[in-house]
Amino acid sequence: MKCELCQTRNAKIKRPKNQMPVCHECFYIVFEEEIHHTIMTNNLFKRGERIAIGASGGKDSTVLAHVMTTLNKRYDYGLNLELLSVDEGIIGYRDDSLETVKKNQITYELPLTIVSYKDLYGWTMDEIVKVIGLTNNCTFCGVFRRQALDRGAMLIKADKIVTGHNADDIAETVYMNILRGDFFRLHKCVDIMTGREDALPRCKPFKYTYEKEIVMYAHFKKLDYFSTECIYSPNAYRGYVRELIKDLEKVRPSIITDIIHSGESIKIDTSNVQFPKKMNCKQCGFVASNDLCKACVLLDGLNKGKARVAIGRKE
């Protein structure tokens, strides 16, 4: 079968996004051009900006570093790209994936900054898990990582952070927020750029990019990425939603894009939604919706030996 795009070479893959049979060369082109289109139509960047690429060494952020470098050169975006990694302190997982980031730093000739939970908070995830166990550790990790990325980006004086969140991640989040009735997050999670009004906006150039295509791109281009899941069990609830969407995808391949578009089209009745206030944490000065930010509340709990109370559980 011939490639549907060039009509010359033999088709080697069926695009997961639309089932189109394409050759490798055309796949690379459409994959990169769609991301360029997303960047341009959403005005994600301005010339001269310093962009921190959240680099975990996994497939998404490795492809992100590759594609951002490629497009920055091809279209002369004029961006100063840098890699920014957070070392959560998980032996046998993050130490290995950071080795991959270090190799990519050399491949893409980008500066790399690594910030660690140990330096920022005095705790590694390994130490936190010893105290709290495996049930709620993702809460600590998620809250700390979010702030650690901000802190790292401020350190390198970045104007924006980009992350490798892909279409599958966003569709899952839309679905999860609907199932939880969390309308504030539902409203926010489809934004391609959050925190526009803050000092450090975050962008998701892969908002419409299917995870399967990211894996294919990384695989065929032979990119160096680390493919092991976090050893501290992934978020179980998200796992169920992911399975559900994967099942639906078998009968309706466009389901991921459809869910994102539904999320974008839902109009939230703001009179019924409590939007969190925006203020600065009285302890660390970072963005908070209460007197203390979530990271400081969790950290105080850990330091006082009341970690479970800090996440709202009984001791």
Ligand SMILES: Nc1ncnc2c1ncn2[C@@H]1O[C@H](COP(=O)(O)OP(=O)(O)OP(=O)(O)O)[C@@H](O)[C@H]1O
């Ligand atoms: N430790 C980290 N350091 C820097 N950025 C990170 C880190 N962990 C996650 N990110 C950023 O957040 C995005 C989404 O993270 P998530 O935990 O969902 O991982 P993922 O889907 O497995 O992505 P990846 O394949 O890049 O690891 C990543 O693509 C990356 O840009």
